[in-house]
Amino acid sequence: MSVRVRIAPSPTGNLHIGTARTAVFNWLYARNQGGTFILRVEDTDRERSKDEYTQNILEGLAWLGIDFDEGPFFQTQRSDRYIATVHKLLAEKKAYFCYCTEAELEAMREAQKANKQAPRYDNRHRNLTDEQRQAFEAEGRRAVVRFIIEEPRTVAWNDLVRGTVSWSSSDLGGDMVIARVDEQGNIGLPLYNFAVVVDDIDMEITQVIRGEDHIANTAKQILIYEALGATPPQFGHTPLILNQQGAKISKRDGATSVWEFRNMGYIPEAFNNYMALLGWSPSDGKELFTLQEATEIFSFDRVNKAGAKFDWDKLNWINSQYLHSLPTEDVCDRITPFLKDAGYDLESVDRQWLLDLTKLIAPSLTLLTDAATISKFFFTEFEDYTDEAKATLKGDAIAGIITALIEALKETTDLDADSAGEVIKTVTKSQGVKKGVVMKSLRAALTGDLHGPEILPSFVLLQRKGLALSRLQRALTV
Numbered sequence: 001m002s003v004r005v006r007i008a009p010s011p012t013g014n015l016h017i018g019t020a021r022t023a024v025f026n027w028l029y030a031r032n033q034g035g036t037f038i039l040r041v042e043d044t045d046r047e048r049s050k051d052e053y054t055q056n057i058l059e060g061l062a063w064l065g066i067d068f069d070e071g072p073f074f075q076t077q078r079s080d081r082y083i084a085t086v087h088k089l090l091a092e093k094k095a096y097f098c099y100c101t102e103a104e105l106e107a108m109r110e111a112q113k114a115n116k117q118a119p120r121y122d123n124r125h126r127n128l129t130d131e132q133r134q135a136f137e138a139e140g141r142r143a144v145v146r147f148i149i150e151e152p153r154t155v156a157w158n159d160l161v162r163g164t165v166s167w168s169s170s171d172l173g174g175d176m177v178i179a180r181v182d183e184q185g186n187i188g189l190p191l192y193n194f195a196v197v198v199d200d201i202d203m204e205i206t207q208v209i210r211g212e213d214h215i216a217n218t219a220k221q222i223l224i225y226e227a228l229g230a231t232p233p234q235f236g237h238t239p240l241i242l243n244q245q246g247a248k249i250s251k252r253d254g255a256t257s258v259w260e261f262r263n264m265g266y267i268p269e270a271f272n273n274y275m276a277l278l279g280w281s282p283s284d285g286k287e288l289f290t291l292q293e294a295t296e297i298f299s300f301d302r303v304n305k306a307g308a309k310f311d312w313d314k315l316n317w318i319n320s321q322y323l324h325s326l327p328t329e330d331v332c333d334r335i336t337p338f339l340k341d342a343g344y345d346l347e348s349v350d351r352q353w354l355l356d357l358t359k360l361i362a363p364s365l366t367l368l369t370d371a372a373t374i375s376k377f378f379f380t381e382f383e384d385y386t387d388e389a390k391a392t393l394k395g396d397a398i399a400g401i402i403t404a405l406i407e408a409l410k411e412t413t414d415l416d417a418d419s420a421g422e423v424i425k426t427v428t429k430s431q432g433v434k435k436g437v438v439m440k441s442l443r444a445a446l447t448g449d450l451h452g453p454e455i456l457p458s459f460v461l462l463q464r465k466g467l468a469l470s471r472l473q474r475a476l477t478v
Contacts (some may be wrong), residue, residue: 003035004206007061007068008196010042011053015060017249018211018241022433023066023236024291025207027410028276030069038203039071039252042196044189046076060258064268065291067268073203075195082190085198085228086145086179095225097143097179098125099136134418137185145177145187147194147224155219159208160236160300169221176220177406191218197224201282212237219473236300239279242307249310251438265367271317278308288321332358335371342372342381353464360457374453375391381444382448385478387446393478401431402439406472420456445475 007023009015030037041057043049049300056071061291069269075082089095101107109119126148128136136143149169156166178194179187189195200208208218225232243253255261271292280303282289324332331354339346346354361374376382385393392398406428412419424442428435443455446462462468 001206002040003028003030003033004204005035005209006038006040006071006200007201008040008042008199009057010045011050011057012045012048013053014056014259017258017275018256019057020060020064020066020239020258021278022063022210022238023064024272024275025280025298027066028295028298029207029209029292029300032127032298035206036069037067037232038073038205039068039070040073040075040199040203042075042192044075044192044195046189052218053380054311056257056259060262061264064094064258066272073199075199076189077168078195078199079189081202081405082179082195082198084188086187086190086194089147089178089227090145092227093148094176095145095147096126096128097133097142097181098146098177099128099133099143100125101141106370112182118171119173121176123175126175128198135293143185144177145179145183147178147227149175149220149223155198155222157218157222157232157235160209160234160393161239161303162237162305164213164235165215165218169219172216172220178224184304193243194224196384197228197230200233201225201230206235207236211240213240219316236303239304239307241278242309242353244309244311246307253310254312265338265369266315267322267368268320269411270315273322274315277314279282279304280312283309284315287304289316294453316366323365324363324368328355328359328362331365335368336467338368339375339379342376342379344372344375349465350360353461357461360453364453375426377447377449377452378465378467385444385448387451388450389448390478392440392444392450393443393475397431397433397437398441399476401427401438402432402472402475403419404430405438405442405445406469406476409463409469415460415468417456417460420459420463424456441475444473 005021005026007270008025021130027037029035034181039061041054043054061068082438084472086095090097105121107305108122112119122241124414125146128459147173151170153169155169156164159165172373176193177191179190185234215237220236243249249256255264258271262268269290276289276291277287282294282297283302284297302435326334335358336354357369357375357378361371364374365371399471403406405423408423411422415423424435429437431438439455440450442459443450443452446455446459446468452458459468462471
């Protein structure tokens with residue numbers, strides 16, 4: 001049978017990095033096996049599901065370059081199929097209506113807690129008579145549909161990542177709710193564990209690859225597959241993404257949505273690369289690879305069982321390696337939106353000036369957002385000189401050097417790399433100082449700092465933008 005896998009995000013929030021990593025693993029496996037990758041949007045939670053989150057998921061996957069072969073399919077468009085299947089289980093006595101009130105359920109949980117028992121439904125309405133059901137309905141109680149979980153029995157499967165996994169049905173919390181009933185007595189949209197099984201059966205999913213936090217759900221779902229007379233797919237439970245303290249990563253650890261990483265200046269090639277390394281490693285030990293390269297060698301034999309710790313330093317290093325390997329034109333296109341977001345006026349510069357700026361700062365980039373910080377003095381006047389720059393500009397003979405630079409610049413029509421070098425030579429000779437002193441003075445005067453991009457190309461770019469002369473004149477006031 002041809003491989004068919006899926007990613008099934010819920011549009012109750014933006015695309016999460018855990019979902020993104022699951023998407024990467026599913027996509028890699030589908031492409032490695034020549035199979036089909038399906039996108040299904042699990043939007044049965046009508047209160048929390050929003051169109052804006054669906055759009056964010058679609059845009060996030062597109063940004064990552066994760067393309068799907070079928071879909072997107074939406075669960076809310078399949079309600080008739082779910083409801084018909086619930087009625088089938090009811091007719092076969094594999095499910096039943098439960099009329100417990102929230103107060104009764106809470107009392108049940110409190111009693112179990114007092115007896116130091118795990119919270120669970122005690123199946124008290126499993127065998128109600130018709131008269132009892134009618135009496136509850138006459139009271140105006142709202143029902144739910146519960147699926148019967150037979151006890152005791154062991155649910156076991158051969159996990160693609162973890163090998164043999166077994167689960168006692170006694171630890172699944174009792175008969176589980178699979179659908180709710182509305183005020184008119186009609187069965188409404190089902191709950192997750194039921195809908196996902198119906199979907200996976202209908203879509204002929206062969207492997208379900210998802211996070212290890214779904215292991216208990218898998219045991220429940222296998223029982224539903226059996227009740228529906230269907231063969232379960234293979235399951236593979238990947239490690240959770242953890243913070244450096246070993247806890248599940250959360251917003252407190254920085255960013256959790258894909259769009260946040262995009263806005264922080266990470267590029268999709270690097271982010272994908274790092275996502276693949278969160279829980280998987282190629283046999284050759286390479287750390288830099290494209291997703292296409294990974295499809296050639298991806299297998300579950302190399303997926304770890306232990307949690308994958310998120311390493312910001314590693315992600316930053318990977319991002320910097322990709323940025324440093326890209327052509328200048330490409331980097332320029334990628335940093336332009338971030339320069340615009342910083343409020344810099346790009347209308348006043350031509351494409352070549354922007355390309356030359358990119359070539360100058362690209363070796364220093366770790367994130368795309370760094371471009372706005374590094375290049376700030378090219379677009380806006382710095383407020384003040386750093387203490388180091390002030391000390392430099394107050395040194396002996398510095399006023400003479402700055403004045404000589406101003407005079408040399410006035411005599412230069414079009415400043416380029418060669419003529420900028422000649423200006424430095426001329427001033428060095430006329431002032432009787434070392435070249436390093438002139439270069440240091442020039443940097444302090446033009447940038448207000450002693451650290452930053454290479455100074456001669458910066459000098460040329462500032463002059464081409466009409467800023468070099470005024471800054472040299474400003475430096476004389478120090």
